[in-house]
Amino acid sequence: MTYVTAVLALTVAIETWYLRRVLERTSVLARVDDRLSTLTHTLGLLTDTTETCFQAVAMKLDQDRARGVAAESPVRGLRQRRVVGAARRGRSVTDIATQEKVAESEVRLRLHLADPDTLSQRGRHGSVRA
Secondary structure: OOOHHHHHHHHHHHHHHHOOOOOOOHHHHHHHHHHHHHHHHHHHHHHHHHHHHHHHHHHHHHHHHHOOOOOOOOHHHHHHHHHEEEEHHOHHHHHHHHHOOOHHHHHHHHHHHOOHHHOOOOHHOOOOOO
């Protein structure tokens, strides 16, 4: 009789331990479910916002096309020529960026797109990092 009681007590202890583990894992699953629902809601919000933005950009492009606005403004072409000309005259990227009121990376990009050979003179206006 003592052995039977000991076996039953051990069985109850093991089942209690398993039940406790199951309840802990269930609470973890509830937290994961909450996080997943938050992520789903956030992703839906981001998707809606992005879609609205693309629609607004498409509408603006259609309006500009209907009015006959050029895709590239003449200011961009002039700025490109000024940047390349200043670099050929030996001005530094920092000086050109300050004068044109743009970032140094934009100046480097314009120089690279205009003439990759111009960048071979790294001592004059820095190097382009890939």
